[in-house]
Amino acid sequence: MGQDGTPEGDRTARLLARLAVLAAVGIVVxxxxxxxxxxxxxxxxxxxxxxxCAAGVWWFLAHRGVTRLLGAIVAVGAPVAVLVLFVVDGLWLMALFLGVCWAATLACARAALRRSDPRRPGRATAAPPSRRPVLIMNPRSGGGKVGRFGLAERARELGAQVIMLDPSAPADVAGLARRAVAAGADLLGVAGGDGTQALVAAVAAEHDLPFLVVAAGTRNHFAMDLGLDRADPARCLDALTDGEQLRVDLGDVAGRAFVNTVSFGVYADVVQRPEYRDDKAGTALALMPDLLARESGRRLDARVDGAALSSQQALLVSNNPYVSPDVGRRPRLDGGELGVLGIRVEGAAQAAALAVRGARSAGLTVATARRVEVTSGAGEISVAVDGEALRMPTPVVCTLRPGALRVLLPRDRPGAAVPAPPVDWRRLVRLAFGRPAPDRTARP
Known part of the structure; x- marks a missing residue:
């Protein structure tokens, strides 16, 4: 049946799949x-x-000086040259029409696969009222969202105790959470970034207490995948009076909890720099040539459930897999598996292949696992845990604690819909004209 669990949903999914397949064939014809x-x-x-264009981007990132300038010119000039060719040959209108048709075809395909995709979160359950909720708030997160949206005042109105972090001094966030539990807190919550969320979530999971996520950070990936309103974080506080609970997984890297991702390699090395916080783009561009170079760039090896993954420039391990490498959403947070994304690009040719072939490129590894062990030639490596820069001794082991965290959510969540899966044409054809292929990544 379709994702909505009805025969009508199943028929709609098949109809959309047939439209997508027939439209794709028509475009090719x-x-x-x-x-x-x-x-x-x-x-x-x-x-x-x-x-x-992809080759130009590689030259721009991996080199300095004249080569970087040449890469920028190629990256911008390639699409411009294609447009000029279409105009000169009088093909621009037809190319535009076919592009619109292809976009509509992909929209139908994704809608069909979403309706038939069994990967959806477990059902939320009723949440008993909290008598002593405690919320930890970081006034600097998200450019000052705590003050801008009046989150502390609203939380106090709803009966919560608010612990406001001091922006001028480092705080032991986990220690604050543990003291709150010792004082009788029966719910812990955080208004802050994903790194702070993870620290308090670990304490909540340790004591099996409900955990409230308030989307007051900059990116709020965890809140997004929970379906929370990132544009108005005050709506997250509605869970205190009209909430429901959902059991989700909690990642573990060398004994430290994470809610989103652990990054190794290029990105982790960049965020270690103190200047990164004030100038992210400039710092990344300054370091990329050294980090990507074959001679000086440190490579990573990993064992993904026993399978070897060698000489990676970047490795990302996520708490449950993302829909696809180019779609930054996780369809569920309770699937019991880590997502693994490895990148190894040695030059402009491989960068071009990665752009054209995507996940089928030899430079990109996409997998799921229960355990990931990361090693390197060095005794200690850079690790970015939910965006926080750390150093950890090797080997670094990532695992998952299934269903460890009880998240308290408002009943009305604007983004709770499951994101569309990547377009798998084989599965789409089976859905359209035969029996849908089973999704091997889905878990009951």
């Missing part, structure tokens, strides 16, 4: 047969422009 040479020009120029 128009390109190859009806347009002939013009169709081949549109198709070939599009793929070539994408590959050359």
């Amino acid at each position: 128009v390109l190859v047969l009806a347009l002939g040479r013009a169709g081949l020009v549109i198709l070939g120029a599009g793929f070539l422009g994408l590959a050359v």
Whole structure:
């Protein structure tokens, strides 16, 4: 059946799948047969422009000086050259029309796969009222969202005790949470970034207390995947009076909890720099050539449930897998598996292949696992845990604690819909004209 659990949902998913498949076939027929040479020009120029643009981006990131300037020119010039070609040959209108058709085809395909996708979160359960909720708030998070949205005042109105962190002094957030539990708190919550969320979530999980997420950070990935309103974090506090509970997994890296991701390699090395917080883009551009170079860039090895993954430039381990490498959403947080994403790009040719082939490229590894062990030639490596810069001795082991965290959520959550899975054409064809293929990544 479809995701909504009804025969009507199943029929709608099949209809959308058939429309997507037939539209894709129609576009190919128009390109190859009806347009002939013009169709081949549109198709070939599009793929070539994408590959050359990706190569230019690689040169821009991996080099300095004249080569970096050349890379920037190539990255910008490739798509411009394709557009000029289409205009000169009088193909721009047809290319635009086919592009719109392809976008509509992908929209139908994703809608069909979303409706038939069994990967959806477990059901939330009724939450008993909390008598002594305690919320820890960071006034600096998200550019001052705590003050801008009046979160402390609203929380106190709803009966919560608020612990406000001092921006001028480092705080033992986990220690504050433990003292709150010792004083009788029966709910812990955080208005802050994902790193702070993880520290308090670990204490809540340790004592099996409900945990309240208030989306007051900058990116709020955890809140997004829980379906919370990131534009108005005050709505998260509605869970104190009209809430429900959902059991979710909690990641563990070398004994430290994480709610989103653990990053190794290039990104982790960049965030270690003290200047990164004030100038993220400038710091990354200054360091990338050294970090990506074959000779000086440190590589990582990993064992993913026993399978070897060698010489990676970047490795990301997530608390449950993301929909796909280019879609920053997790369809569920209670699937009991880590997501693994490894990247190894040695030059412009591999960067172009990665842009054209995506997840099928040899430079990209996408997997799921129960245990990931990361090693390196060094005794200690940089690790970014939910965006927080740390150093850890090798080997670094990542695991998952299934269902360890009881998250308290408002009943009305604007983003609770499951994100669309990546377009798998084989599965789409089976859904359209046969029996849908089982999703091997889904878990009951």
